[in-house]
Amino acid sequence: xxxxxxxxxxxxxxxxxxxxxxxxxxxxxxxxxxxxxxxxxxxxxxxxxxxxxxxxxxxxxxxxxxxxxxxxxxxxxxxxxxxxxxxxxxxxxxxxxxxxxxxxxxxxxxxxxxxxxxxxxxxxxxxxxxxxxxxxxxxxxxxxxxxxxxxxxxxxxxxxx
Amino acid sequence: xxxxxxxxxxxxxxxxxxxxxxxxxxxxxxxxxxxxxxxxxxxxxxxxxxxxxxxxxxxxxxxxxxxxxxxxxxxxxxxxxxxxxxxxxxxxxxxxxxxxxxxxxxxxxxxxxxxxxxxxxxxxxxxxxxxxxxxxxxxxxxxxxxxxxxxxxxxxxxxxxxxxxxxxxxxxxxxxxxxxxxxxxxxxxxxxxxxxxxxxxxxxxxxxxxxxxxxxxxxxxxxxxxxxxxxxxxxxxxxxxxxxxxxxxxxxxxxxxxxxxxxxxxxxxxxxxxxxxxxxxxxxxxxxxxxxxxxxxxxxxxxxxxxxxxxxxxxxxxxxxxxxxxxxxxxxxxxxxxxxxxxxxxxxxxxxxxxxxxxxxxxxxxxxxxxxxxxxxxxxxxxxxxxxxxxxxxxxxxxxxxxxxxxxxxxxxxxxxxxxxxxxxxxxxxxxxxxxxxxxxxxxxxxxxxxxxxxx
Numbered sequence: 001x002x003x004x005x006x007x008x009x010x011x012x013x014x015x016x017x018x019x020x021x022x023x024x025x026x027x028x029x030x031x032x033x034x035x036x037x038x039x040x041x042x043x044x045x046x047x048x049x050x051x052x053x054x055x056x057x058x059x060x061x062x063x064x065x066x067x068x069x070x071x072x073x074x075x076x077x078x079x080x081x082x083x084x085x086x087x088x089x090x091x092x093x094x095x096x097x098x099x100x101x102x103x104x105x106x107x108x109x110x111x112x113x114x115x116x117x118x119x120x121x122x123x124x125x126x127x128x129x130x131x132x133x134x135x136x137x138x139x140x141x142x143x144x145x146x147x148x149x150x151x152x153x154x155x156x157x158x159x160x161x
Numbered sequence: 162x163x164x165x166x167x168x169x170x171x172x173x174x175x176x177x178x179x180x181x182x183x184x185x186x187x188x189x190x191x192x193x194x195x196x197x198x199x200x201x202x203x204x205x206x207x208x209x210x211x212x213x214x215x216x217x218x219x220x221x222x223x224x225x226x227x228x229x230x231x232x233x234x235x236x237x238x239x240x241x242x243x244x245x246x247x248x249x250x251x252x253x254x255x256x257x258x259x260x261x262x263x264x265x266x267x268x269x270x271x272x273x274x275x276x277x278x279x280x281x282x283x284x285x286x287x288x289x290x291x292x293x294x295x296x297x298x299x300x301x302x303x304x305x306x307x308x309x310x311x312x313x314x315x316x317x318x319x320x321x322x323x324x325x326x327x328x329x330x331x332x333x334x335x336x337x338x339x340x341x342x343x344x345x346x347x348x349x350x351x352x353x354x355x356x357x358x359x360x361x362x363x364x365x366x367x368x369x370x371x372x373x374x375x376x377x378x379x380x381x382x383x384x385x386x387x388x389x390x391x392x393x394x395x396x397x398x399x400x401x402x403x404x405x406x407x408x409x410x411x412x413x414x415x416x417x418x419x420x421x422x423x424x425x426x427x428x429x430x431x432x433x434x435x436x437x438x439x440x441x442x443x444x445x446x447x448x449x450x451x452x453x454x455x456x457x458x459x460x461x462x463x464x465x466x467x468x469x470x471x472x473x474x475x476x477x478x479x480x481x482x483x484x485x486x487x488x489x490x491x492x493x494x495x496x497x498x499x500x501x502x503x504x505x506x507x508x509x510x511x512x513x514x515x516x517x518x519x520x521x522x523x524x525x526x527x528x529x530x531x532x533x534x535x536x537x538x539x540x541x542x543x544x545x546x547x548x549x550x551x552x553x554x555x556x557x558x559x560x561x562x563x564x565x566x567x568x569x570x571x572x573x574x575x576x577x578x579x580x581x582x583x584x585x586x587x588x589x590x591x592x593x594x595x596x597x598x599x600x601x602x603x604x605x606x607x608x609x610x611x612x613x614x615x616x617x
Contacts (some may be wrong), residue, residue, distance in 0.1 A: 008447060018307050045483055045484045048483040048486050049480055052479055052482075052483055107437075108438070108461070111461050113462075114468075115465070117212065118468070121476070130437075130441055130442050131440040136443060137468065137472065138444070138447050138448050138451055141448075141452065141471065142471060143473040144472070144476070144477060147479060148478045148479060151486065155482055155485045155489060158489045159485075159489045
């Protein structure tokens with residue numbers, strides 16, 4: 001649907017942007033823990049995973065996407081940091097859409113069930129309407145697949161002998 | 162769309178058609194769903210009311226279409242006739258019901274009674290087709306029917322068209338009626354007259370009566386309707402008629418102008434509902450292209466399940482890869498941590514570095530030859546990008562420092578025509594090869610490390 005693609009923008013940056021961000025975050029990780037390397041591997045895994053998500057969110061456009069914003073905010077909350085959001089014009093605020101959602105009982109229940117599950121998966125999905133949620137999901141899927149590719153390459157590169 | 166199903170059911174009266182008993186049974190089920198006294202128009206309306214849930218309708222229609230096995234034993238012949246009458250009204254094919262119409266009065270008295278009061282004259286003409294006005298008289302019914310026809314048309318177009326070949330052997334009357342009854346909009350012209358009120362009711366009555374009477378006064382309007390139907394067989398029709406509006410998304414205005422489609426209610430809620438549904442289906446198509454293997458799946462529910470599974474699998478992959486990365490990085494981690502703690506005195510560290518570098522380089526040695534050229538290529542271009550840090554002589558340190566220079570690195574990326582996965586691995590190995598070269602040039606001055614860095 002060419003017309004739809006013009007309206008719904010799901011462009012994602014090239015792979016190198018993702019690689020750059022991820023490697024930077026990894027290096028930050030390592031510089032952050034010079035002396036006390038986490039004894040438990042689980043912590044390290046968790047940190048790497050978090051770094052992966054955060055770098056993906058940054059690479060995908062920072063705060064210009066709802067899911068990336070929610071991701072970054074979630075990560076910042078864990079670290080007790082504050083995230084700075086640039087002011088931009090927004091047509092629909094999240095709260096309004098969620099209010100509207102309650103009043104409409106006629107939504108197709110089949111779609112809404114799946115949308116509920118999707119909301120749990122996609123970060124920041126709780127305050128979105130179904131149509132907006134699908135947009136975000138499309139962009140999220142693209143970014144996720146890109147990040148997976150980057151990580152796969154990294155692992156392959158590092159584990160090669 | 163429903164008309165075809167009903168038509169098939171009706172047409173079965175002459176030659177047996179597979180779908181007819183199932184459809185009539187389904188109809189019976191629908192009718193039996195109502196606890197109200199048997200009043201055809203009323204019951205149908207109530208049915209429409211109660212089954213506003215699209216899913217129910219969807220399943221009902223799918224049972225209609227998909228189940229070929231007749232369940233004739235369930236109902237008597239009288240019910241058959243009753244249902245056929247009902248179908249006939251909806252499908253507006255009076256000819257087909259020529260023979261059973263006479264029978265209809267006998268057992269279909271329940272249907273006959275309400276018909277008699279408002280439209281006695283037409284009752285004579287087309288016993289089966291008059292109560293359409295009563296159907297159309299209910300605006301809610303019209304709206305819902307239109308909505309259902311709209312909803313179902315997409316998924317049922319393929320299926321509803323298939324029975325047509327079966328019915329081609331049917332009497333010619335059916336084929337004549339074909340142009341009048343295209344997939345979804347067949348119901349629409351009947352329904353479209355609803356919002357306009359009484360006058361439109363007469364309009365539809367004239368159209369229906371035309372099938373039997375062929376009165377000259379009614380020919381033109383019916384033909385008009387036919388033309389309209391023929392010209393716009395698709396679901397997204399924009400046409401003249403009652404309350405038509407077209408949809409256009411104007412980015413410069415704050416709200417979306419929507420036009421009600423022909424034969425649909427102009428209720429603001431239903432309009433908004435339709436807009437929303439279209440948006441969702443639009444995005445579903447977008448997602449369908451993204452998710453691999455979604456082309457075969459049809460229907461929103463299954464596709465959404467697929468999408469959810471895909472997102473879950475991607476997230477799991479990220480987690481798995483991060484685990485792998487952490488395990489692979491243990492060596493590096495250790496090295497880097499140890500080195501970073503002792504970076505003050507570069508000279509004393511070199512030995513240790515070499516030992517560690519060797520570990521690293523064993524992995525990169527195989528690819529060194531490939532990437533040596535790359536390194537040499539980059540030399541002249543990035544000689545200006547010197548990040549000289551004399552303290553950082555450790556290879557692993559340089560490895561880390563390479564990372565901040567990735568900014569410059571991405572500039573050099575343009576050298577590579579394609580940034581494929583192989584390139585990415587090569588980039589990683591370049592980091593290792595830097596260390597190797599550094600080791601080789603161990604005896605040289607600090608220019609080397611900076612040079613190595615520049616090479617990146």
